[in-house]
Amino acid sequence: MALAMKMGKLGPQQAQMMQQIAKAKAFDALWASDGVDEEDVTRSFYEYRLSETEEFKAIMTRSQQLTQQYMQAEMQKIQQMMAQMGGQGMRPGGPGGPGGMPMGGMGAGPPMGMPPGGMPQRGPPAQAQAPPA
16 A cells, blocks of 8 residues: 555555555454454553564564565556556656546547637638528
């Protein structure tokens, strides 16, 4: 998530929401498997000062390493896919607009209501022609 945030692909609010969802899923799984509640875990964590143990520090270090490896592997997959697609303006800082969208919105053509040649010609309005008799 941190890498996605750095790349601007995930906002802080989205990251926080994803963390909360992951936490809720983890506690649900713990409750289903062992009948342990979130309060039990939190109380024990602080009561026994688990964050200060070497075992906890090793777990956190390993978790961070695995997360970095996973994110790097995913980024390589994305870069390979983009290379296979020929880039197509999807690179950050490359051609195209924000998020890799072509400049001008969804399509590469002129905005809606705009003729392909650009701005509409100014002048007298076109006269309606009567149908042939």
